[in-house]
Amino acid sequence: MNDRTSGPDRAEREELARLLPAPAERELPPGRHLHHKDTLMRLIDQDGDRVPARPRPRLLRPAVLLPAVGLALGGVLLTTLAVTGRDGAPTPATAGTASRAPAPPRATVLLDRVASVAARQDEQEVTDDQFVYVRTLQSRNEGEFGGPVELTGPHEREVWMAQEQRPVIDVGLIREDDAYVPIEVGVPDGEPTVGRPAGLHRPTYTWLASLPTDPDALLKRLAAEITRDQDASGTPAKERDRAQDTFDAIGELLRETVMPPKTAAALYKAAAKIPGVSVDSDAVDAAGRHGVGIARDDTRAGWRTAWIFDPATFEYLGERSYLFKDTSMGEKGTLINKSAVLERAVVDALREKPSAGTPESGEPAAGESPTA
Template identity: 45%
Template sequence: MTATTGTDGGRDDRAELARLLPPATGFDLPPGRHEHHRERLMNLIDEDTDRSGNRGRDRGWDRGRERTARAGHPARPRLLRPSFLAPVAALALAGALIAGYTAQVGGDPAAGPEAAQADGNASARAGNAQPVALVLNRISDAAAKSDAGPVGDDQFVYVRSQVQNSDLTSGKLVTEPLKEREIWYAQKPGPLKKLGYIREDGDTLPINAELGDTDGTREGLNRPTYRWLAALPTDPQKLLEHLTALTPEHEGEEHAQAVFEQIGYLIGETVLPPETAAALYKAAALIPGVTEAPDAVDALGRHGVGIAREDTRHATRSEWVFDPKGLSFLGSRTFLTKDTEIGEKGALLGARAVLKRSVVDKGGVRPQDR
């Protein structure tokens, strides 16, 4: 956390931080959960590989699944993880390659955040950063005033975005063109075998339950319905501890980074109850390594207030972008922070720009079509 020093303003900032926030929490999962999550993740990856023969991107579509859907078997996105990230398997590959590269040049892949800064532009902007908790507190206050929701159990949350993903299957980072994506998320309680619909490249296809959920996927971290979100703790400390325990650990990835990314998914891909949204931003301020990123940019090049965290093990940095006037969420960007074997410093792993969020009564129908 950064604070100004040497001025009365700096002392005031520190006093304000002490008033607003409780002590930071740790990020260890309960005993025995590490191996459970890792084993389940590997099983899901193995099962998905057997089904598709291709490790597509998170919430993206590989062509094998699309052909299967057209043959009468509905396709589905990859694991329901944050859509602006590279896939879990790809990030694991990236982490392994980056760690190997860092070892060859004598670096420490587990060094602290000060040892591996973000790209040159982010480093140049760092001198203008404010204490991140103050920025997130303002974003939280704006979110608390939102009139979003409520969303009925029989309705769908609609999100239209411009997304840019990357492909790592060759071992080298290949950034794909920007494309439009629309998703309709079903809100019905209980286990569902059809979670909603996705439209990319002109096709509208159903989203099937998570791999391994033979009876359907229940509401939760991978299917965050409005009702489930409204039931989350609104105390920032308790909320962070709850999300930390729910978020799986991935080998080689900082768990704090995984929690940061999970919160990023919730604020970008759902309609949040105002109290939950406000709590999520204050919870993010408690995550070690979270900083402000002034003049951050989303997938469409829109500039705004940025909140960022760097995963030093993977040499990646993720930034959330907020409108500088109303502090609403605009989008996000994830990129490499150093030259690696998979790509050069600054190479894009993924980006998105949220264009519209709404609530509709029927899946696959745009809000303006009603």
């Protein structure tokens, strides 16, 4: 991917890259993680003081939050946490509009570093008959929609996502709470059965690799796909927030996929162009790992979402969302999303685990193909 940065900005990026610690090849003790986080935040602060924020072009109008394809691909995940330091609240965006304020320099610098590391990862070969496996640790809200948060304790979740490009009915499999649940495309009563092709709501490795790697072109592509979905669902224009919907769309793509390196780098660079994106200087994932977050406030819902990155390796760790004001769901500071990615891999069969190399024995789950 072409680097369009030049002149003083380029020199500052290169200096930052030189000063930052090299990616670690082993797990660091907590004290070293804290050291790296402090170093990173000081360098970002220095860069932010030197580099003035430049106006960004307004985005095309994307759509609402990505639906979970009716597949239970996500859930609102909860715990309670005091709000920690960050680099200033994003400028609120009213419903149906996007803030004109660009991402602050600190967020831009951090995302640029994350993108650079992501671009250097190894490309994978993934065939249509394989599955992407992702194991996470999560908490879940079992309260009524819009009502007070009721949290479960952190629990493990495993997903196997089909990589076929053609439309499929059997999208994959989830293991959660010691039960296997097939992921299938929902079909309304009386309607013909139509599979779901690879795309924004079923992001296969091949589809992700086909996305533009220029950040501006990628934003336009995401905007067009989200808008098409929202138009089809009949969502009123007044309920749309272009910037938030784009941020949420990128977050959805990061969670339970194996990401091509060039696509990951482009997504992070595109996120730096979203108005209102900021840095959450100390974010903790569901596994208790401390990191730095890229955050944005959803002013419609009253919560802030942060993607969490390891301060030494810049690896994506997980995500958290918490209330930035009192709402019907709870008091300010109540966490409404807490997850941690523990493992990602490409496997050859449903129920196959990277560590084991073979599918688990046992009867297929209800609706699961016995030959899978």
